[in-house]
Amino acid sequence: MNHYPVLKGVGDVQMESQPLREVGPDEVLVRMSCVGICGSDLSLMYKGRLGDYELAPPLGIGHEASGVISKCGANVKHLKPGDRVALEPGEPCRKCDLCVAGKYNVCGETDFHSSPVPNPGSLARYSYHRADMCHKLPEGVSQEEGAVLEPLSVAINACRRAEVCLGSSLLICGSGAIGLFCLVAAKAMGATNIIMTDVREEALKRAKKMGADHTLLVGGGQGQDDPKHLAKEVERVLGCRPEATLECSGVPSSTAMAIYATRSGGVVALVGIGAEYVSLPIFNAAIRELDIRGVFKYVGCYPVGINMIAKGLVDVKPLITHRFAFEEVVKAFETLRSGKDGVIKCVVSCE
Missing domain, CATH: 3.90.180.10 (Medium-chain alcohol dehydrogenases, catalytic domain)
Incomplete structure (x- = not known):
């Protein structure tokens, strides 16, 4: 049975x-x-x-x-x-x-x-x-x-969709499980300047322990959560505008911040699943030739993930x-x- x-x-x-x-x-x-x-x-x-x-x-x-x-x-x-x-x-x-x-x-x-x-x-x-x-x-x-391997494969696919490579600067929105899997995958794929955001201080401490170069606490209120303001904070803390962003929270305001924060010609990959309809600054993305890409599951990522683990490239x-x-x-x-x-x-x- x-x-x-x-x-x-x-x-x-x-x-x-x-x-x-x-x-x-x-x-x-x-x-x-x-x-x-x-x-x-x-x-x-x-x-x-x-x-x-x-x-x-x-x-x-x-x-x-x-x-x-x-x-x-x-x-x-x-x-x-x-x-x-x-x-x-x-x-x-x-x-x-x-x-x-x-x-x-x-x-x-x-x-x-x-x-x-x-x-x-x-x-x-x-x-x-x-x-x-x-x-x-x-x-x-x-x-x-x-x-x-399933969430790791999602992360590998997300990094591929965002064109993460050696020397990439990267913003990861959300330091929950999938955000952390994206972190370890991005580091293994060569990203060297990574900032992670979250509304929880303890989540950011974990992200830092797992290898994030920078962290940024969001969700504090008092007018500090405006997506444009947070985008400037990302640039200040990271030292540049990220070439790519992995949006792992699914929160509309975080997705808007990702668009404002990512440098012109860059990529915003939508990893987290949120509401069916959201309001986003599409004009800002369009005039800066920002690519917004969906991420769904994985394509040939399981063998890559297995090798990453077996060879100690990710833990x-x-x-x-x-x-x-x-x-x-x-x-x-x-x-x-x-x-x-x-x-x-x-x-x-x-x-």
Whole structure:
């Protein structure tokens, strides 16, 4: 039997079971090891929506996952039972123009709005997964590190979209989990002058400890939170206007500040998911030829992330702050939601 939690409604998690079925020819059965909980999961759990997607229960939980191959389909040749793997979520068709062009993350045949997480999700005792979306973990890369390859891959894709390279100056808006993953990825990709913002002093202290060159506290009120004013503060603290910005908070005022702060001809990459509609200074961006680019998931980033971890180019272990048993999934959500006790990333053990 397979056991897994299901989101039945806002804040309503129930455990379900079903018999294991036969493995399809191009898929594998994975005995799950670790699953991370992220901000997107929180939004679905407590708000019932993610961007413009509205919760359509029953919905599975979890997409940051690692496990061990239990069975392989008849057509699977590159994996075998016992292999440790990270599971890349997604169902690209591999046939449409976008997939053929290498943009399988925005596959023209895949509808994110129909179900962003399959039911059951990765948070389960077992999971059936496409074999071509499973990535073998080498010795030295743990199951926990395999689970957080998902947010690391988002960060790698974000840095690529923002054209982060050797010597880049960079603004990262938001020092939560995804902001910190972007920080470690950007440093590994060569960024040498990085400033991070947040409304929480403790978050900025963590960012500094993780390697941020500068930090800036925002959200103080008293007229100091005007996006133009904050943009000037970024320039003052950083010593220049950043060549690129990774907006990880999803907060409209922060996105506006990112546009004002980034130098002409630069890139603002939208990593965080916020409201469906926002008001932004588009004229300012247009006359300065500022590129505003979306970031959705990842394209070929899992192998890069695995190599980064295996070769010691990034250290994601400090970002895994809280661990929970399979039966404690609700507690994991509540802990991450509280933002207390230095929580960054919660990982649930499915063993």
